[in-house]
Each structure stands twice: as structure tokens, then as C-alpha cells.
Amino acid sequence: MATWLVTGANRGIGLGLARALGARGDAVIAGVRDPASAGALRALGARVEVVPLDVADARSVAAAAAAVGGRPIDVLVNNAGVYGPKRQGAFDLDPDAFLATLAVNSVGPFRVLQAFRRNLGRGAKVVTISSTMGSFERGGAGYAAYRASKAAVNRAVAATAGELAGHGIVSVVMHPGWVRTDMGGAGADLSVEESATGILRTIDGLGAADAGRFFEWDGRRAPW
Numbered sequence: 001m002a003t004w005l006v007t008g009a010n011r012g013i014g015l016g017l018a019r020a021l022g023a024r025g026d027a028v029i030a031g032v033r034d035p036a037s038a039g040a041l042r043a044l045g046a047r048v049e050v051v052p053l054d055v056a057d058a059r060s061v062a063a064a065a066a067a068v069g070g071r072p073i074d075v076l077v078n079n080a081g082v083y084g085p086k087r088q089g090a091f092d093l094d095p096d097a098f099l100a101t102l103a104v105n106s107v108g109p110f111r112v113l114q115a116f117r118r119n120l121g122r123g124a125k126v127v128t129i130s131s132t133m134g135s136f137e138r139g140g141a142g143y144a145a146y147r148a149s150k151a152a153v154n155r156a157v158a159a160t161a162g163e164l165a166g167h168g169i170v171s172v173v174m175h176p177g178w179v180r181t182d183m184g185g186a187g188a189d190l191s192v193e194e195s196a197t198g199i200l201r202t203i204d205g206l207g208a209a210d211a212g213r214f215f216e217w218d219g220r221r222a223p224w
């Protein structure tokens, strides 16, 4: 039985991951911004433990790490994410909302990684859920705050993966596919279950040689 920490676990892909992990007998520390919204998680049973965790709030992240204590974590999934403000054009992207998007999507994974550093031993995996909307190779326009936040986290993970590899930790970024969640919308390609199943299979298969890579949900390499 492995222990997983999943952020943003109360709905969407995070909830799908917690559900699939609980079903296969793994232990899940499920980080949620608002514990009052964690009814679906609590219904998953004793293997899934709900911990208040706002990845953009230093005090919340520190309190979550204190609540977890010294328990080893095998896999950290930085899943929490926001799409950012409604308007993201050159002239109407609100700078403060841009910064708030970066705080969750780009900086949040590093707040969590640092707070849980002593829980992550040799052999641990750190998987940051990103998006090919941040891909320079794929291109695309619009959604500037979201795209920039994912490009930033991609680059930051790639820049630190070698350092983490030195500690025996494999760190990667992953695109979950276009998924039918509140963020992805009803017309997206994949169900939450399909995405979560593929993500878990891909994470299970990660080895030391994968450090710093960018994966699609189904294990293919994603374009930077």
C-alpha cells in the first residue's frame, strides 16, 4: 500500500484520482481548499483522509504539513489548479488576477513540495499536473494567464528535476488530457475516470530515467 498526497482533491481530476487510489487500496491524503466541500471525498472511506490545504497560502500549507507529521509520502500529485480570470487578453487581463493564477498553478506546487520535503524519501515521485496549453511547441493563443502559469511550472519542474533526482525523487509534469470537469467543460474528450486511470498507470510506470519529462495522461511524451 502506497501513500499519496493529492492536492485539489475535492472535485474534478483530483477527486477521480482519490477515488481510484482508494479503490485499489492505497492511502490518500486528500488536500482540499475548503473542507466543507469534501463530502464526496469523505464518502470514499477511511483510506482517504481529508486535510485542509490551500496551495497558494503559506500558512495553510504549513498547517497541512504539520497535520501529516512525519508520515512518508510515496507520491505527491500537485493537481490543484485554476483557469484564471474570465478575461485574459492583452488589454483586459487584470494583473492581480494574473498573479493569483501564477500563485496557484506555478508557485503552489513548490510551496507544497518544500513543506512536505521531509515526507518524500528516496524512491518518491512528484507529479505536477500541468497542461499542453502551456506548450510552446503546440502553440495557441488566448488564455494568457493560464498558458503562462503552466509554461512556468513546466520550466520550473524541468529546472529542478535533476536536483530532486539527486535525492532519489522522480519529478515530472503531466497533461491530464482534455477532461470533463468544471474546468474542462462537458464537451471534453475524456471522462474523469479515463483520465485518472491513465494518469495512475503512467505514474506507476515512472522510473529514474523519466525525471524532468513531460507526459500525456496515457504515457506518451507531451510537447514542451
Ligand SMILES: NC(=O)c1ccc[n+]([C@@H]2O[C@H](COP(=O)([O-])OP(=O)(O)OC[C@H]3O[C@@H](n4cnc5c(N)ncnc54)[C@H](OP(=O)(O)O)[C@@H]3O)[C@@H](O)[C@H]2O)c1
Binding pocket: 007, 008, 009, 010, 011, 012, 013, 014, 031, 032, 033, 034, 037, 053, 054, 055, 056, 057, 078, 079, 080, 081, 082, 104, 129, 130, 131, 132, 175, 176, 177, 178, 179, 180, 181, 182, 183, 184, 185, 188
Ligand atoms: N480538465 C481539463 O481538461 C484539464 C486539462 C489540462 C490540465 N488540467 C489541469 O488539471 C488539474 C485539475 O483540473 P480539473 O479539471 O480537475 O479542475 P477543476 O474541476 O476546476 O478542479 C480544480 C481543483 O483545484 C482546486 N484548487 C483551486 N485552487 C486551489 C488552491 N489554491 N488550493 C487548493 N486547491 C485548489 C479546486 O478546489 P476548490 O473546489 O476549492 O475550488 C478543485 O478541487 C488542474 O491543474 C488543471 O489545470 C485540466
